[in-house]
Amino acid sequence: MDAHEKGFFTEENSVEVVTGRNKNAKDERLKLVMEVVTRKLHEAVKEIEPTQDEWMQAILFLTRTGQMCNEWRQEFILLSDVLGVSMLVDAINNRKPSGASESTVLGPFHVEGAPELEMGANICLDARGEDMVIGGRILDTAGQPIKDAVIDVWQANDEGFYDVQQQGIQPDFNLRGVFRTGPDGHYWFRAVKPKYYPIPDDGPVGQMLDRLGRHPNRPAHLHYIIKAAGFETLITHIFDPNDPYINSDAVFGVKESLLAEFTRTHDPDRAKAYDFEGDFWEVEHDFVLARVGERRV
Amino acid sequence: MDAHEKGFFTEENSVEVVTGRNKNAKDERLKLVMEVVTRKLHEAVKEIEPTQDEWMQAILFLTRTGQMCNEWRQEFILLSDVLGVSMLVDAINNRKPSGASESTVLGPFHVEGAPELEMGANICLDARGEDMVIGGRILDTAGQPIKDAVIDVWQANDEGFYDVQQQGIQPDFNLRGVFRTGPDGHYWFRAVKPKYYPIPDDGPVGQMLDRLGRHPNRPAHLHYIIKAAGFETLITHIFDPNDPYINSDAVFGVKESLLAEFTRTHDPDRAKAYDFEGDFWEVEHDFVLARVGERRV
Incomplete structure (x- = not known):
């Protein structure tokens, strides 16, 4: 041998x-x-x-x-996350039919049990930040509205922190809410404009990013989990395309289709109706869910 | 864009x-x-x-x-170790000239400061196990003896444990010693026949090995670090070719050239000279050191 x-x-x-x-x-x-x-x-x-x-x-x-x-x-x-592995696993497990909204990473800040709110509620509980109103429709890939879709939304505040990172500073369940669509598939709620924030960078991964000349920031975004009977659950974000880090998300979560438009609006009548103090931000974004078993691209 | x-x-x-x-x-x-x-x-x-x-x-x-x-x-x-990465890094960093002895992994049980002993000393301090006498020469690739080569040797006992794993049971520095060659490059010492032993398998790596249908054992061996001025330091083992795990070392440390011959010897006169009780094991193994800068294969 x-x-x-x-x-x-x-x-x-x-x-x-x-x-x-x-x-x-x-x-x-x-x-x-x-x-x-x-x-x-x-x-x-x-x-x-x-x-x-x-x-x-x-x-x-x-x-x-x-x-x-x-x-x-x-x-x-x-x-x-910072090596793109999380997004790659997400991509492999969430290949969607043509026209369906794309997924991105869940992230570590989702909390189970956020309160189900009336459509239009303000999820900002401490009145800090720039007012924002967000709305759109939940649709199927044929463009038809989905009734009883459940939208679980969460976001960082205007300083880039989630409630769970600032316990005792932010109220519990600040900037979190669950909404349910009616027959028109429409959703809307009030919030504040989110801000970019760093992933935790005081450990070995932060040290590695530093030596690689990379910043640890994620561009401003809102998180969504959207569920509806007969459809695949969508875990995604929408992003502010004008964020300084939009082209360099530390965890590679940005996709073209997840860029929303954040419009600065001056409209005293609408501001009053929304109970806002002055100018506000407006975001309109539809989400398209894939049916379970629908053919993937 | x-x-x-x-x-x-x-x-x-x-x-x-x-x-x-x-x-x-x-x-x-x-x-x-x-x-x-x-x-x-x-x-x-x-x-x-x-x-x-x-x-x-x-x-x-x-x-x-x-x-x-x-x-x-x-x-x-x-x-x-169990994925062969340690041996691969060892191989890459220790490509040797033709004829030089091959290296293998250091392992975790080397201890600095073992006593320098007279040639022929018995490194077994507790008289447990089957007596063994080991000798050979330290040579250069031209076959010339190397003077003042320092040989640091350590081994597990006949139950497969190193002294540092059985503190209070084995004497300190049991089955460890440092020897220095004379002008003839010859070394010899007395010891006991080592036994195979498992790497620590009560953690996640052990669980992985189990699910992969792999045993955790390393075949019986003696460890050597051999240093001499002007030569590359050699970190290696010699193995018992008749060990049941010789073809399936859990950490892939075995190489053809590291197989020694362990011979059972019946010779009452020599046994008496070695202060052995009866039959004993005999191993003769030369080591060939590469000069610093000598061309590698």
């Missing part, structure tokens, strides 16, 4: 030797996943040719990333 | 968009490393097409791996 027949590891046969050990795997999917992971990992190592010191730096980076995680902080999700 | 010009992320352009953000990196080497890592990671995700749930399982596996690490346990090194 030569070394290869005995299965001894060499630079040349490294992938085959390692993945060959999995022939009795108890989990066929894991076996396939580890075949790909091992092959790509070895390809990366062979291309990079790390020194022993660089290898140790990588080990310690991964260790610090794991040890940064706690009940409130998931540094490996941040790492996945 | 179309979506690509704006740099918005899609499944198709994912690698270019993510790596394009690093154009102002403060560290050119990190920029190159992250270009390769991002590309291979995206290739892996596109080939695997993980579900959101599988992605989350991967996030949680990495998190558990980081959180298993402490002063005594480095679970990411174990992960690197």
